[in-house]
Amino acid sequence: MLLNIKNLHVAINGKEIIKGLNLGVNKGEVHAIMGPNGTGKSTLAAAITGREGYEITQGEIWFKGKNIIGMPAEERANEGIFLSFQYPVEIPGVSMTNFMRTALNAQREYQGLPSVPAGEFLKLMEEKKNLVEIHAKLTNRSVNEGFSGGEKKKNEIFQMAMLQPSLAILDETDSGLDIDALKVVAKGVNELRSDDNAFIVITHYQRLLDFIVPDFVHVLFDGKIVKTGGKNLALELEEKGYEWIKEQYLATSEL
Amino acid sequence: MENIPGTNILDEVTQGDYKFGFYTDIENDTAPRGLTEDTIRFISAKKEEPEWMLASRLKAFRHWLTLKEPEWAHVHYPAINYQNIIYYAAPKKKEYASLDEIDPELLETFNKLGISLDEQKKLTGVAVDAVIDSVSVKTTFQDTLGKHGVIFCSFSEAVRNHPELIQKYMGSVVPYTDNYFAALNSAVFSDGSFCFIPKGVRCPLELSTYFRINAANTGQFERTLIVAEDSSYVSYMEGCTAPMRDENQLHAAIVEIVAMDDAEVKYSTVQNWYPGDKNGLGGVYNFVTKRGLCKGRNSKISWTQVETGSAITWKYPSCVLMGDNSVGEFYSVAVTNHYQQADTGTKMIHIGKNTRSTIISKGISAGKSNNSYRGLVKILPAAANSRNFSQCDSLLLGDRCGAHTFPYIQARNETSIVEHEATTSKISEDQLFYCKQRGIDTEKAIGLIVNGYAKEVLNKLPMEFAVEAQKLLAITLEGSVG
Known part of the structure; x- marks a missing residue:
């Protein structure tokens, strides 16, 4: 199993947000995580990627056979965990090219490989830019500075294509995207899908899942996965909303 | 989205190592500790100076005695005991005709600093003047420069070989009466660089001086004088380092630049004096007066500085825009970490018509340091249609450092435009996490x-x-x- 989360509890400033979550992801799979606002979807992403301030009070996160709890965020990234951010930040004065080269070389250094030669790097950039239809000029600009919402999200997928992670977490990648941008992003993701990697797609709406078809859909509520199904579960949620899940969950938890 | 909680990643302050903290064991010729008229006579005699130079030093010294150390800067330090400083220290042998004569220890010092004095091996096309403690040990490429009529030599040599130029320009931009440290320097300065670019010459090489404090308990007081005649151009660079020591060392320099009609001087500094250790022990007090005079029409002086060293920095490279249409520029990055204090900025004095100035200042504070920008833009009544644009940005790392901005604007001409922009920002947790998530360590x-x-x-x-x-x-x- 690529990722195996067992009985995970996560607290922020002493307040428990994730309350005993279990999730297993194999290579070649796409898992969708859905649920109403404030149920811990982004907290889950933060806990897997090792963001500071998210206190893991109980449980284990296994990735490629290693328990990664306590591992610094950059090592997790270099092990192959990638997060496509919901709100990518701007880094003024740092060109995308420089940023990407620094990231790629950090990864190669971690793997014991020499830095990527300049020519090879630029060729790789060209190739991956085409994948997500990123304007050539965008990579000369500072990281995310002055990018539109759509450009920021495309840029996340572009970085993912450059770094070739084995696990990619897409955090609300569809938020703020129009349908055309959504299709481009989904196309990029689908082209990167392989038997060697896996995706966790965090989303509010079923819309994105029309284009990135999941193998499993999980509903997150009150810090736990309360329902798991196939891609049809997403359609059901779209139709019926989350109320019935809430009711079902509360009914069982009262027993 | 959940609230991002307060995290402590920016809280921990650990040791950052100073890479140039070694000491070279060479035989020194030093003046006795303390400062009296005798000290000044000693320095002057050591340098075999003409009488006018000694007279000028003594005048400055007597004036200095009447002055009080300034206290207006936003820096704090215990009182300096000026009688406990050695005002002159020099490697025993003073002048070298060729590299073979230089003490190998000394050559090794410059190799460690990454400065090659060997002209044969030099590929970058930079002429170097190397000043260690109180004397210049070697100036490279003098022959090449000489062919173009460019004079680039140590200040002492210039006093001997070009007295008319020194007498004409020394103190013409920074007079000994200017301020406390300028008066002190004018009295006790030991060496430095002199650079003269004749009319119409574009200096074929970048000129560079490396300053190195080596001896203990020694102050460094160098002077640099750059004269660019009509339609000439020169780019000048200055770098400096010092050994790690527990006691503070004083560095009080003067840099004067004169630019005549259509001349352009670019002056770049990478200042890396020893900043003291992480607990604030030791480090260099960098009290420097730098000023350029745009004397001619259409002249231009541009200061670029990267200030990373020194326990305390007190310096305001300035431009006096006297010639019509002259241009002054100041680009600065000042970084302070641990207990460093910096009070730095510029003065742009607009006198001529259509004069323009640009100030871009980037302060970066970390640790428990304090970083202040202090700048004056002064537009005199005659400076019609003059313009200034200032941008002062501060970046804070952590929550125990300080950034301060003290801009002074005096505009006495209605046709002039002065703009000032300032921002303060922090490196955000979001930015750091974004980088780390891409595999880049903190x-x-x-x-x-x-x-x-x-x-x-x-x-x-x-x-x-x-x-x-x-x-x-x-x-x-x-x-x-x-």
Whole structure:
């Protein structure tokens, strides 16, 4: 199993947000995580990627056979965990090219490989830019500075294509995207899908899942996965909303 | 989205190492500790100076005795005991005709600093004057420069060989009466560089002086004088380092620049004096007066500085825009970490018509340091249609450092336009996490973000310096976050 989360509890400033979550992801799979606002979807992403301030009070996160709890965020990234951010930040004065080269070389250094030669790097950039239809000029600009919402999200997928992670977490990648941008992003993701990697797609709406078809859909509520199904579960949620899940969950938890 | 909680990543302050803290064991010729008229006579005699030079020193000394050390800067330090300083220290043998004669220890020092004095091996096309403690030990490429009529030599040599130029220009921009430290320097200065670019000459090489404090308990008081005649151009670079010592060392220099009609002078500094250790022990007090006079029409003086060293920095490279249409520029990155204090900025004095000035100042504070920008833009009544644009940005790393901005604007001409912009920002947790999520560790991330922030200024540096400056920024902030 690529990722195996067992009985995970996560607290922020002493307040428990994730309350005993279990999730297993194999290579070649796409898992969708859905649920109403404030149920811990982004907290889950933060806990897997090792963001500071998210206190893991109980449980284990296994990735490629290693328990990664306590591992610094950059090592997790270099092990192959990638997060496509919901709100990518701007880094003024740092060109995308420089940023990407620094990231790629950090990864190669971690793997014991020499830095990527300049020519090879630029060729790789060209190739991956085409994948997500990123304007050539965008990579000369500072990281995310002055990018539109759509450009920021495309840029996340572009970085993912450059770094070739084995696990990619897409955090609300569809938020703020129009349908055309959504299709481009989904196309990029689908082209990167392989038997060697896996995706966790965090989303509010079923819309994105029309284009990135999941193998499993999980509903997150009150810090736990309360329902798991196939891609049809997403359609059901779209139709019926989350109320019935809430009711079902509360009914069982009262027993 | 959940609230991002307060995290402590920027809280931990650890040791960032100073890479130039070694000491070279060479035989020294030193003046007795303390400062009296005898000290000044001693220095002057050592340098075999003409009488007018001694007279000028004594005048400055007597004036200095009447002055009080300034206290207006936003810096704090225990009182300096001026009688406990050695005002002259020199490697025993003073002048060298060729590299073979130089003490190998001394050559090794410059090799460690990454400065090659060997002209044969030199590929970058930079002429170097190397000043160690109180004397200049070697100036390279003098022959090449001589063919173009460019004079580039130590200040002492200039006093002997070009007395008419020294008498004409020394003190014409920074008179000994200017301020406390300028008076002190005018009395006790030991060496420095002199550079003269004749009319119509574009200096074929970048000129560079490396200053090195080596001996203990010694003050360094150098003077630099650059004269650019009509339609000439020169790019000048200055770098400096010092050994790590527990006691504070005083550095009080003067730099004067004169630019005549259509002349342009670019002056770049990478200042890396020993900043003291992480507990604030030791370090250099860098009290420097730098001023350029745009004397001619259409002249231009541009200061670019990267300030990473010194326990205390007190310096305001300034431009007096006297000639019509003259241009003054100031680009600065000042970094402070641990207990460093910097009070730095510029003065742009607009006198001539259509004069223009630009100020871009980027302060970066980390640790428990304090970083102040202090600047004056003064538009005199005659300076019709003059313009100034100032941008002062501060970047804070952590929550125990300070950034302060003290802009002074005096506009006495209605046709002039003065603009001032200021921002204060912090490296955000979001930016750091974004980098780390891409596999970039905290130190590299800080380096990346800080260099991005300072890019506008770093771009102004000559190539040879830009790379060094980028590395230095990263090293200075090494260990500034946990």
